[in-house]
Amino acid sequence: MERIKKIRNFCIVAHIDHGKSTLADRLIEKTGTLAKRDMQDQLLDSMELEREKGITIKLTPTKMNYTLDGVEYELNLIDTPGHVDFTYEVSRSLAACEGAILIVDASQGVEAQTLANAYLAIDNNLDILPVVNKIDLPSARPEEVKQEVEDVVGIPAMHAPCISAKDGTNIEQVLEMIVKEFPAPKGDENGKLKALIFDSYYDNFKGAICLVRLFDGNLQVGDKIKMMQTGKVYDVIEVGVFVPNAKPVEQLRAGDVGYLACSIKTISDVEVGDTITKVDNPISEALPGYKKVQPVVFCGIFPVDGAKYEELKEGLEKLKLNDASLQFQPEVSQALGFGFRCGFLGLLHLEIITERLEREFDLDIITTSPSVFYHVYKTNGEMIELSNPSSLPPVVEIDYIEEPIVKASVFTPPEYVGAIMELCQEKRGIYKDLTYLDANRVRLDYTLPLGEIIYDFFDSLKSRTKGYASFDYEMAGYQESDLVKVDILLNGEKCDALSIIVFKDRAYTRGRALVEKLKKIIPRQLFEVPIQAAIGGKIIARETIKAMRKDVLAKCYGGDVTRKRKLLEKQKEGKKRMRKVGSVEIPSEAFMSILKLDDGE
Amino acid sequence: MLGVYIHIPFCESKCAYCAFSSFVKAEDEHKKYIDKVIDEIARYQGEKKIDTIYIGGGTPSVLSMELIDKLIGAIKKHFILAENYEFTIEANPNSLTEEKLVCYKNNGVNRISLGVQSLNDVQLAFIGRKHSASQALEAISLAKKHINNISCDLLIGLKDMDVQQFCGQIDMLAGLGVNHISAYMLQIENGTPLEAMTRANPLLLPDDDQCVEVYDEMVKVLASLGYERYEVSNFAKYGYESRHNFKYWTGDDYIGFGLSAHSYINGRRFANAANFDDYYAGKLANEEILTKNQKLEEHIMLGLRCKAGISKQFLRIKGYNIDENESYAEFLQKGILLDNGDNIKLNPKYYGVSNYIIVKLLP
Structure with missing residues (x-):
């Protein structure tokens, strides 16, 4: 069999917590890519934080060998992030694959990001293999979930392997189907080099490393390559694959997934999504690439x-x-x-x-409190973009302000529809659609201001639906909105770092909640401290922190001075976390407190 | 000169607020303990000249006269007592008898510190004290008959506290000729019955503001009666300041004997183990040689709690130019600190928040 026919490039997509990283672990283990003793849970999540939070942030490719019917296949798995913040990274890895495993939790069924990710894969012309995971759970209902995948996602799912990645059940079947269901890559290894950079990372010794998928041609040490978008030219000093640690190889060829190093000093010289070709035999047209990701x-x-x-x-x-x-x-x-x-x-x-x-x-x-990017149209016709409330021009100079909005979809059991609608209403959402996916699942569509989503939307959604609802969103442009800046005055002085931009009708409640919260967080000082919320020159809420009257007048028992000194030393440490604004000392957590404030408070 | 502290970790009962090393034990335990303390004294080989002795607890007055004779005999045998010395023993109103007072006096005790805490029977019962208000008053009169220098401890922040009642008790103490008063704010320590009670009922005790109100009023009353506030929580008639406690506050050396007793000698702080087995085995609970910086911190922390204040020149010699401290200037400007040439004092109005201020003045 031709070499390229034995390659399968695929990724795993799923809603968060449906078991992506665990399945990746099992695949690596089953194919013997890593000895059992070297295995650790969520192997590909190399960051300590990733393991702790149980989320995947970075993309990590792994090459595995798998023999079926006497033929040894090369399976390249590209792990992807599951959280909605990182949707962009998912779509990057999809462009390097021919197939995607869509994991669905056997007890939870199709969730918001199951669908979002499945659509991403379909948009990228990938073949999708549904896999029903967690069949070991007592609440597992694999047959229903298969039906749900067919009905909701609209892809055939009856043949989906039912597995338990945790217990290692039916992993072999997944491997077999990867080989049988996913197409081999197409491409000419002797053609002109055409490779996609789908990710990059920085190595202290080798500089910026490009993660690449070769579509045509080949790549070896010594090749002179060109990044088509940036126009930069480099000499290749190392090519390799991940097994799952980086391992140098002689050559990468069409269909392969691997990395290349060429002494690139900074990561910003590497445009993810760029196409690599050779200087002396270049292709004329680059791959479509990605749109540049924008922070929100x-x-x-x-x-x-x-x-x-x-x-x-x-x-x-x-x-x-x-x-x-x-x-x-x-x-x-x-x-x-x-x-x-x-x-x-x-x-x-x-x-x-x-x-x-x-x-x-x-x-x-x-x-400081998180904010979104606003478009501020001034009366002189100028438009300025800003995210920092303190940069907002005076009210008289503002014609109107636009805020970013998102298209959001919420998946939920029907009994929570009311609660979710109420929440979306509170968050200034505009109802778009309600679809019954099946008897147990409803999809709600809303447009919502992004600024409301970053303000405890997830937590409220979770608590109001006992964790049963899932949520996904995409940016949907800008929309005019009645927004004002609320300033906080401490002891009569404005504290710029505590200013927030809020919807006008909420300004009073938010201002009130904020001063109340600050009253709780800011410790008593030697003098009375008034805390005020103001819009322009108008005070909308006020609280007072009473002056501190006593700290410790305790007895120094039998000459135990050490205890007293240690107590003071501890207090001194605590003082270091305080910021002085005018004459008022504020603990550093106060600045984030705005975020953790619900209107009900 | 050196001061000696002896810890007597026994009480007739445990008070509701107490998190200190004290235990209710049978008399034969007392005997065993005193023998061990005497052993410890005998082993001590440092400076022998002393001018203060302080027997504290717990409740030293629970000890039998026989044990008191034995203990004080050992101290006197081992140390050389200066001519003009101060010798304090702590006592509780209910365990202090005339016989015991005579015994103390014969042994050279010249100062009694009485754990009065309150002159309100409901409050006394609430914190688990075994004496009543009238017993306390009787004990003071009795003590005064034999020993002139009497100090009383009072607690602020007890249940049903009231300014009138609180200040009234000071008048009574003054009328009986009490020379020294220590007034402490009730502290709720972890693991005490009081902590459990206040957790169950957060409104059980008066809040900080109420306590401070009473404290401020008390300070005025004490001043009008001729008691000077020579340290944050201590008030004395002229010449009756506690010399032993001054050693703690001025960084003088003192040696402690007994369970969990603290010592400070030549820049070394150490404390005996806080349980009997470890103490009997000669173990320490902790020990540290103070760094230059720690000595400086202690000097500021303790010095500013005293009326005498601290010397800028002294700080400078120790390598700390307090003029460079931002807060120092601010405190001076706001009248929180009083600067009298070389001498820095805390404005007594701010004694109650001394920790807050001191923390900011540390190097």
Whole structure:
């Protein structure tokens, strides 16, 4: 059999928690790619955070060998992120594959991202193999779920393997079907080089590494290659595959998935989605590539200790090496000093980046309330884009403001439809459609302002539907909206880092909730501190933190000075996490508190 | 000069707020313990000249006279007591008898610290004290008959606290000739019955604001009666400041004997083990040699709690120029700190929040 006919390139897509990483583990184990002793759970999630949160963030390809009917096949699996923040990365990996395994949880059935991911795969002309996972669960209903896949997703599913990735049940069947169902890649290994960069990461020794899928031609050390989009030319110094660790090989050929290194100094020199060809025998037309990913959620990040600005900058730069979607630029806040305005793909992405800054770079940081990107049309006809509430021009200069909106779909058992509609209503959603997928599942479509989604939508959805509803969204442009800026004044001084942009009708409630929350978070000071919320010059809410009257007047028992000193030392440490705004000391978590505020509070 | 502290970890009963090393034990345990403490004293080979002795607890007055004679005999045998010395023993109103007072006096005790806590029977019962208000008053009179220097402890923040009632008890103590008063805010310590009670009923005790109100009023009343606030929680008639406690606050050396007793000698702080087995085995609970910085921290922390304050020059010699501290300037400007040339003091108005201020002045 011809070499290329023995290759299968595929990815696994699923709704979050339906078992993608576990199935990937089983496939690697079954094919003997890694000895059992080297296995650890969620092998491809190499980041500590990924394992902890049970999510996949980065793409990780693995090459496996599998023998069926005496023929040894080469299976290239590309693991993909499951969270909606990273949909973009899923679509990147799809472009490198011919097939996609669609995992569906045998007890939960089709969820919002099952459908979203299935559509992504269909859009990319991939063959889809449905797999029903978690049949070991007592609540598993594999036959119904198969029917659901056929009805809701609209692809044949009766032949779907029913497996338990956890127990290793029927994994062999999946492997067999990968070979039988998915097409082999097409391409000419002796043709002109045409390779897609579907991801990149930074290696301290080799520089930026490109993850590539070769469609035509071949690639070896010493080749002179050209990135068609950036026009940059490099000498290839290493090519290899992932098994699952990077392993150099002599050559990559059409149909292969692997990596190449060519001493690229910074990751920003690599455009993911770019096409690689050879300098001396180039192709004329590049692959379609990807549209550039745009951050949608923004916040300010500041070091708790102002002197650590440079360290924060370094941390962000290092993270950016492996995460092209992270954006940041310097920002100065009156309250918080020097820091960065950062852009993220979503709240989870934001959370991951801030956690990594704290863990991997040992930084104490302050994050300001997340915001979206607004289009502000001024009375002089000018339009400015901004995400930072404190950059908003004075009210008199504003003609109107537009905010980003999303098309959202929620999948839910019918009994929660009312609760979800109520939630969407509260979040200024506009009802679009309601579809019964089957007797047990309803799909609700809404358009919602993105700004409302980043403001505790997920948590509310989860709690109001006992976790049964799932949610997916895509950006759907901008829409005019009646928005105002609410400022917070501490002891009469405006604290820029606490300003928020909110829907006008909510401004009062939000302002009230915010001052109440701040009253709880800000400890008593030596003097009374009024906390006010204001729109322009108008105060809409006020609370007062009473002056501190006593701290400790306890007895120093029998000369135990050590205990007293340790107590003070502890307090001193705590003070380091405080920020002084005017004469008021604020704990750093206060700046994020705006996010964790429900209107009911 | 060195001070000696002896810890007597026995009580007739455990108070509801107490998280300290004290146990209700039979008398033969007392005897065994005193023997061990005497052994410990005998092993001590450091500085022998002392000018203060403090027998604290627990409740030292639960000890029999025989044991008191034995213990004090051992101290006197091993140490050289300066001519003008202070010798305090702590006592509870219910276990203090005339016989015991005579015994103390004969042994050289010249100061009694009485655990009065409150002169309200409901409050006393609430915190699990075994004495009544009238017993406390009787005990004070009795003590005063034999020993002139009497100190009383009071607790602020008890159930049903009331300004009038609280200040009224100070008048009574003053009328009986009490020379020294220590007034502490009730602290709710983890694992105490009081903690469980307040968890079940958060409104059981007065809140901070009420406590501070009473405290402020009390300070005024004490001042009008001639008691000077020479330390955050301690008030004395002229010449009756606790010399032993001053050693804790000024960084003087002191040696502690007995269960969980603390010592500070030559820059080394250490504490004996807090359970009997470990203590009897000669184990320490902790030990540390203070760094230069820690000494400085302690100096500021303890010094600012005292009326005397601290010396800027002294800080500078120790390598800390407090003028460079941002908060220092702010506190001066706001009148929170009083700067009198070289001397820095905390404005007594802010004694109640001294921790907050001190933390910011640390190097």
